[in-house]
Amino acid sequence: DAKTTQPTSMDCAEGRAANLPCNHSTISGNEYVYWYRQIHSQGPQYIIHGLKNNETNEMASLIITEDRKSSTLILPHATLRDTAVYYCIVTGGGNKLTFGTGTQLKVEL
């Protein structure tokens, strides 16, 4: 599975958009980009995933660059409850989800 690089931490004001970047320059053609988040002392929560096209659901939007070497998770209107560690994971048909260190997002008033 391709390795990902994320910033260690980010801050965001409540009500503003949170844009979380992820670099995955070694991604291969059959690998998907998955985003999960983990609120303290809970199991990870699925957010969104994509292959090539941008994706949007009720939680977030996923923007994948044309060369697929990076992506951005967008939480359009962050709330205090969005404070969590966000993990960007790239994986293919092997199905294993290998977690890196993720980005600690802190949403503040």
Next chain:
Amino acid sequence: GAVVSQHPSWVICKSGTSVKIECRSLDFQATTMFWYRQFPKQSLMLMATSNEGSKATYEQGVEKDKFLINHASLTLSTLTVTSAHPEDSSFYICSARAYRGDTEAFFGQGTRLTVV
């Protein structure tokens, strides 16, 4: 999203005893289940992958005789920590996936194990 339930949420056991943790997919059939361990302030570490009806595949460095995994049905997998020691104290999390390929995995709420 689909629901994965873990039981118990927390457990305290004496050193040398065994502890069983259950992971159930409540509204879908899970062909594959994963078990993770997470120490404080660290990321999740994959311990093993189990497919229904077959033996689990353990990650390098994980003792299969200490962490027994059973995936007897499409909705239930169990992790048994045998002869637990204080260093086994951790947050154990299971995950389940319905199909291979392009599907998301859903996670249980985790089990906090404390060995005293």
